[in-house]
Amino acid sequence: VSAHPPEALLVQDAAPGPGIERWQRGSRAGSALRISAALAIVVVLGLIPYLQGPSATYKLTNLFLLVVLASMWNLLAGFGGMITVGLQAFIGIGAYALLYFTDQGVPPYLAVLLAAIAAAAAAVPMSFMAFRLTGGYFAIGTWVLAEACRLVIVQIDSLGRGAGRSLLVFNGVEPAQRQANTYWVALAVLILATATIFLLLRSRTGLGLIALRDNAAAAESSGVRTQRAKRLVFVLGAAGCGLCGALFLANSLRVQPDSAFSVSYSAAMIFCVIIGGVGSIEGPILGAIIFFVLQDQFANQGTTYLIVIGLIAMVMALWQRTGIWGLIHERTGFSFFPTQHRVTVGPGSLPDAAVPHGGALKAH
Amino acid sequence: MTWVNAIVQGVLLGGLYAMFAAGLSLMFGVMRIVNLAHGALALVAAYGAYVITDALGANPFWSLLAVVPGMAIGGWFVQKLVLNRTVGPDPLPSLLVTFGLAVVLQNALLQFFSADSRSLQAGPISTAALKVNSSISLAWFGVLVFAVAVVLLGSLSVQLSRTRAGRVLRATADDSEAVILSGVDPRKVYALAAAVSFATVALAGVFMAMGTTFEPSSADARLIFAFETVIIGGLGNLWGTLAGGVILGVTQTVGAQVDPSISILAGHVAFLIVLMVRPQGLAAKVRVA
Numbered sequence: 240v241s242a243h244p245p246e247a248l249l250v251q252d253a254a255p256g257p258g259i260e261r262w263q264r265g266s267r268a269g270s271a272l273r274i275s276a277a278l279a280i281v282v283v284l285g286l287i288p289y290l291q292g293p294s295a296t297y298k299l300t301n302l303f304l305l306v307v308l309a310s311m312w313n314l315l316a317g318f319g320g321m322i323t324v325g326l327q328a329f330i331g332i333g334a335y336a337l338l339y340f341t342d343q344g345v346p347p348y349l350a351v352l353l354a355a356i357a358a359a360a361a362a363v364p365m366s367f368m369a370f371r372l373t374g375g376y377f378a379i380g381t382w383v384l385a386e387a388c389r390l391v392i393v394q395i396d397s398l399g400r401g402a403g404r405s406l407l408v409f410n411g412v413e414p415a416q417r418q419a420n421t422y423w424v425a426l427a428v429l430i431l432a433t434a435t436i437f438l439l440l441r442s443r444t445g446l447g448l449i450a451l452r453d454n455a456a457a458a459e460s461s462g463v464r465t466q467r468a469k470r471l472v473f474v475l476g477a478a479g480c481g482l483c484g485a486l487f488l489a490n491s492l493r494v495q496p497d498s499a500f501s502v503s504y505s506a507a508m509i510f511c512v513i514i515g516g517v518g519s520i521e522g523p524i525l526g527a528i529i530f531f532v533l534q535d536q537f538a539n540q541g542t543t544y545l546i547v548i549g550l551i552a553m554v555m556a557l558w559q560r561t562g563i564w565g566l567i568h569e570r571t572g573f574s575f576f577p578t579q580h581r582v583t584v585g586p587g588s589l590p591d592a593a594v595p596h597g598g599a600l601k602a603h
Numbered sequence: 604m605t606w607v608n609a610i611v612q613g614v615l616l617g618g619l620y621a622m623f624a625a626g627l628s629l630m631f632g633v634m635r636i637v638n639l640a641h642g643a644l645a646l647v648a649a650y651g652a653y654v655i656t657d658a659l660g661a662n663p664f665w666s667l668l669a670v671v672p673g674m675a676i677g678g679w680f681v682q683k684l685v686l687n688r689t690v691g692p693d694p695l696p697s698l699l700v701t702f703g704l705a706v707v708l709q710n711a712l713l714q715f716f717s718a719d720s721r722s723l724q725a726g727p728i729s730t731a732a733l734k735v736n737s738s739i740s741l742a743w744f745g746v747l748v749f750a751v752a753v754v755l756l757g758s759l760s761v762q763l764s765r766t767r768a769g770r771v772l773r774a775t776a777d778d779s780e781a782v783i784l785s786g787v788d789p790r791k792v793y794a795l796a797a798a799v800s801f802a803t804v805a806l807a808g809v810f811m812a813m814g815t816t817f818e819p820s821s822a823d824a825r826l827i828f829a830f831e832t833v834i835i836g837g838l839g840n841l842w843g844t845l846a847g848g849v850i851l852g853v854t855q856t857v858g859a860q861v862d863p864s865i866s867i868l869a870g871h872v873a874f875l876i877v878l879m880v881r882p883q884g885l886a887a888k889v890r891v892a
Binding site for chain 1: 631635636637639685688689694695696697698699700702703704706707710711713714823826827830831834864865867868871872874875878879882
């Protein structure tokens with residue numbers, strides 16, 4: 240079977256007997272189109288600081304970080320089967336690590352990288368505690384870990400205790416320049432995070448993860464090292480959140496334990512993923528944009544937007560589990576980041592009736 | 604002696620935590636739903652009692668007569684109309700819906716009542732104390748809450764083990780498909796369990812409101828303490844839940860005795876230690892409820 244058979248030829252071309260076809264949606268031409276579209280978007284986004292004022296740059300930086308956060312939550316829940324309300328632990332650790340490392344004289348953007356490493360390092364021992372719990376109790380257990388991190392941070396004088404502190408490393412840097420730099424770093428992180436998740440899901444580990452999410456016992460008996468795969472995802476997610484935490488601080492210049500470790504980050508991530516669509520790469524991106532626009536529209540009305548978004552998310556969770564992206568994908572079959580595996584069935588190996596979707600089972 | 608006093612106060616506090624935890628444990632035991640809105644529901648009950656007390660000018664204890672049945676009916680409807688759709692092997696839908704509910708309720712409270720701290724004045728009992736000696740004194744209110752918690756857990760335990768409704772509840776928890784063969788509609792059983800759970804959290808919420816100040820954001824800590832209590836005590840054992848509450852309460856008050864700023868952290872550390880050393884909890888049974 241060729242690597243990229245055109246869509247229409249797929250079923251006829253399938254080898255006799257059942258097999259697994261990998262992410263074969265679309266043709267070579269389709270891939271080229273997608274890649275050029277992605278490049279065009281990146282180029283336009285990269286030029287924004289030259290075209291727009293600092294307030295747009297500031298807002299877009301936060302949007303990029305929200306997309307990354309939502310993607311990290313989705314990586315854990317949608318692919319690793321780990322639902323959590325505790326990723327703010329790593330956002331807070333990332334922010335405070337940036338503060339600490341710049342205090343030590345590390346250049347700011349190198350310190351951002353170290354902050355991600357610090358968050359990932361913290362995630363390793365935390366995973367050993369959190370993985371004792373499953374399902375909903377894992378979700379709250381990670382929240383307790385986040386709270387414990389916050390309560391440790393507020394004990395440390397040099398980090399400003401409960402009152403928080405300002406990031407001083409950019410003193411003397413021209414604000415517009417700093418904002419533009421932070422914007423570009425955030426854009427780079429967005430691209431890096433999306434590419435990492437995309438490649439991870441297309442890898443052998445990614446297949447194991449999806450199997451693990453769908454049926455942990457079956458995955459384990461097929462030789463997937465479930466604990467290791469889950470830990471890898473947890474640590475990756477922590478690193479991504481750590482990067483975001485550090486960049487939120489680089490963007491706003493002020494950190495406070497109550498807001499850096501706030502569960503409202505989890506609310507934002509969860510709502511983005513649920514509205515956009517869990518278990519796809521496109522869903523969290525779409526969801527984050529919707530969340531961001533709603534937040535912006537209702538900005539003058541206190542927390543009304545959270546009530547509205549919360550209700551929308553509840554409705555989605557009840558009746559449209561695959562989110563808005565799922566709706567689009569079902570209607571059009573389009574995937575910007577194809578990661579699906581499909582079981583193909585050769586003639587005579589299975590009765591047609593057993594195979595929905597015209598001979599191709601979605602394994603995503 | 605101050606240490607003994609800290610321990611005594613912690614035990615009393617543990618009664619309240621156990622009261623919060625009972626409903627969380629029950630919903631998980633029967634329908635495998637981890638109700639992330641548990642803390643927010645406690646706050647809804649607290650504000651309900653606040654509004655009633657404010658309107659009538661009566662003692663807040665009277666508000667229990669309206670708030671507890673009101674929340675029970677609310678729980679019945681929430682389960683019937685919303686949560687029954689999420690029951691299943693996949694924990695994601697119920698977590699998302701209850702999390703959404705928590706955020707909606709908490710922000711609605713914030714809109715209606717602002718972020719200001721409130722309190723309920725329970726009258727003379729809130730200040731009366733039994734002085735054992737110069738350093739130990741038992742607040743009557745704390746003793747009352749602990750006694751109510753013991754009675755609540757005891758009667759829940761008896762109901763579950765002795766009555767027909769309790770048997771049906773346990774049977775549904777064990778195998779929700781097999782009970783259908785015996786003519787039981789699991790969805791009705793779930794609605795009953797949710798009603799009981801909401802009633803207990805209402806009781807706990809109103810007692811909390813009489814004991815301390817509260818604001819909409821108090822919901823988070825309530826959920827976390829209830830969860831820690833359940834895990835420390837061990838799933839599915841109501842007396843274990845009481846023990847879990849007492850351990851959490853004592854760790855917090857003893858921690859506060861060392862340094863007031865580490866009180867809550869001490870509780871979290873105790874929880875994490877139990878999680879590492881004995882993840883099944885102190886008194887776990889194999890099956891729940």
